[in-house]
Amino acid sequence: MPEPLPxxxxxxxxxxxxxxxxxxxxxxxxLAHPRLLAMLATLRDPPPAAEEEPAFTFxxxxxx
Amino acid sequence: xxxxxxEAARRIAAKEVSPVELAxxxxxxxxxxxxxxxxxxxVTEERAMQDAKAAEERQMRGALxxxxxxxxxxxxxxxxxxxxxxxxxxxxxxxHVPARDGFTVRKLAExxxxxxxxLATHEFAFGGPSRDLPxxxxxxxxxxxxxxxxxxxxxxxxxASGMVLGxxxxxxxxxxxxxxxxxxxxxxxxxxGLCSRAGILPLAQTxxxxxxxxxxxxxxxxxxxxxxxxxxxxxxxxxRPAPDLSLSREWRGRRIGVIRHFHEQDxxxxxxxxxxxEETAAIFRGLGATVEEVTLPSLHEFYAAGWIILSxxxxxxxxxxxxxxPMLFGxxxxxxxxxxxxxxxxxxxxxxxxxxxLIRRTAEAASGFDLLLTAAAPGEAPRIDDVPKWASLEKxxxxxxxxxxxxxxxxxxxxxxxxxxxxxxxxxxKPWQDGLVLAAGHAVERENGxxxxxxxxxxxxxx
Numbered sequence: 001m002p003e004p005l006p007x008x009x010x011x012x013x014x015x016x017x018x019x020x021x022x023x024x025x026x027x028x029x030x031l032a033h034p035r036l037l038a039m040l041a042t043l044r045d046p047p048p049a050a051e052e053e054p055a056f057t058f059x060x061x062x063x064x
Numbered sequence: 065x066x067x068x069x070x071e072a073a074r075r076i077a078a079k080e081v082s083p084v085e086l087a088x089x090x091x092x093x094x095x096x097x098x099x100x101x102x103x104x105x106x107v108t109e110e111r112a113m114q115d116a117k118a119a120e121e122r123q124m125r126g127a128l129x130x131x132x133x134x135x136x137x138x139x140x141x142x143x144x145x146x147x148x149x150x151x152x153x154x155x156x157x158x159x160h161v162p163a164r165d166g167f168t169v170r171k172l173a174e175x176x177x178x179x180x181x182x183l184a185t186h187e188f189a190f191g192g193p194s195r196d197l198p199x200x201x202x203x204x205x206x207x208x209x210x211x212x213x214x215x216x217x218x219x220x221x222x223x224a225s226g227m228v229l230g231x232x233x234x235x236x237x238x239x240x241x242x243x244x245x246x247x248x249x250x251x252x253x254x255x256x257g258l259c260s261r262a263g264i265l266p267l268a269q270t271x272x273x274x275x276x277x278x279x280x281x282x283x284x285x286x287x288x289x290x291x292x293x294x295x296x297x298x299x300x301x302x303x304r305p306a307p308d309l310s311l312s313r314e315w316r317g318r319r320i321g322v323i324r325h326f327h328e329q330d331x332x333x334x335x336x337x338x339x340x341x342e343e344t345a346a347i348f349r350g351l352g353a354t355v356e357e358v359t360l361p362s363l364h365e366f367y368a369a370g371w372i373i374l375s376x377x378x379x380x381x382x383x384x385x386x387x388x389x390p391m392l393f394g395x396x397x398x399x400x401x402x403x404x405x406x407x408x409x410x411x412x413x414x415x416x417x418x419x420x421x422l423i424r425r426t427a428e429a430a431s432g433f434d435l436l437l438t439a440a441a442p443g444e445a446p447r448i449d450d451v452p453k454w455a456s457l458e459k460x461x462x463x464x465x466x467x468x469x470x471x472x473x474x475x476x477x478x479x480x481x482x483x484x485x486x487x488x489x490x491x492x493x494k495p496w497q498d499g500l501v502l503a504a505g506h507a508v509e510r511e512n513g514x515x516x517x518x519x520x521x522x523x524x525x526x527x
């Protein structure tokens with residue numbers, strides 16, 4: 001499990017996302033955040049294959 | 065004796081019971097039980113008696129609209145009901161009164177259901193259980209102070225206790241199947257696109273499903289037959305013929321795949337849950353089906369991509385509220401949405417790419433199988449106050465994979481555990497095989513006998 005980000009770095013992340021939380025809740029979130037980072041790491045290992053893309057295809061009848 | 069929807073429909077059709085009697089029974093039960101179960105946010109008594117009298121009038125002149133006519137029913141309070149507040153169990157929407165019914169609400173009303181009220185949910189289908197909201201969390205009828213799971217918490221509690229005979233749920237990561245499991249009822253997340261979500265407050269649109277919850281799979285089939293259908297107002301609604309929802313099927317020659325690694329390695333379940341899955345597999349064998357093990361991608365892979373998609377989409381849905389009125393959310397939801405706000409666009413796209421991979425790998429692994437079988441929940445209900453704020457980050461659940469896939473998945477009760485609370489299995493089908501999934505649930509319920517036991521709510525003792 002990754003380590004929690006330093007408080008100042010985590011606070012900057014929240015500001016960038018436009019999120020304002022009470023101090024206690026922000027600290028609680030900072031401590032939970034490594035679990036999200038651990039999940040995110042799994043998305044890139046192994047790297048997605050080239051054909052795996054969020055594609056959109058027109059269906060029959062869409063031209064009408 | 066609380067009837068199933070199917071039993072009540074037969075008795076209404078035979079004029080053995082009046083919809084007005086059923087509604088009065090339901091109201092009496094609500095008056096007796098809901099002060100402890102908190103399944104209802106709002107009881108619509110006047111509307112219920114109006115609906116019941118109209119159904120009784122149709123009954124008397126032989127003009128019943130079908131098996132749902134006169135059935136006491138409740139809607140999860142994210143289903144918009146015209147003229148009736150729809151709060152999402154949140155202070156954010158305390159005064160929200162929709163102008164009109166959503167698609168499925170309208171279809172169920174047209175089928176004659178008797179609306180008993182609006183049912184508790186985790187806040188905006190993502191936030192509970194929480195004690196800092198305008199209404200308390202629903203409690204499990206099988207054990208005072210125990211968790212219903214969520215988010216369709218009120219529907220689970222109201223159906224299990226017989227306050228309603230059926231209700232609506234929504235399922236983005238397991239919100240129908242989780243409460244169905246812990247409350248000992250049936251609930252199906254249909255194929256993505258089968259039931260319109262228009263008029264249902266969204267959580268994460270690429271994962272959101274609408275579906276029914278009831279005491280039995282047979283009742284879910286009756287409800288799904290009405291809820292299903294194309295709706296141009298839902299961009300994900302499929303325009304295709306209604307699926308065959310008949311429950312009489314031939315089981316010889318069918319292949320059932322048990323996803324054993326989900327519930328034995330990826331997130332090991334309790335002995336009672338495992339026993340229920342094994343007994344369910346044995347029932348299928350006894351009916352003539354072939355049961356084999358199947359290996360899918362790991363639950364952890366599904367869960368990581370699913371949770372990231374869900375939380376990022378949920379933040380997008382609630383972004384404006386999170387910036388302008390964050391303190392009107394409960395603490396749990398505020399924190400979960402904030403975490404979703406920390407998912408970057410690259411993270412989200414990688415999760416959607418991984419989802420594409422998981423769908424392809426699962427389709428390959430499940431090729432040749434008619435149905436899949438695994439757990440619906442790891443075990444019995446915990447106490448509400450023992451559910452951690454970040455429980456959803458601790459272990460992968462068994463339901464998210466089928467939101468990612470969009471495949472139909474049903475929870476059926478398979479018995480009771482050490483605390484005498486329900487345990488369950490999950491039966492999964494291929495897209496548009498909702499009828500086969502429900503037929504399988506019906507067959508299992510008939511064989512395992514667990515539909516005969518209801519919670520004795522009046523005798524609840526603190527667990």
